[in-house]
Amino acid sequence: MPQATLRQRKTFALIRVLGGLAAALYLCYVVVANVLAGARLEGALLYSALLAFAGFAYAAWYLRELSAVAREEREAGGKG
16 A cells, blocks of 8 residues: 655645644534533533543644654655
């Protein structure tokens, strides 16, 4: 199976970072808006808060991947 190029890996990681951040920010908005409106942080709202945290963790994980790809790209460019 052929390996993905650096550009493909970088694009894939960037899409995952942006997607994770978008999902996490939306869920944070939902949780904060509901808590400010007087809802208790339990049940589905607590689950939404946990998913927001997971979305931030997902984005952070792929931000590390994006950093590693950028480092590889710099090293490959320096040899040429």
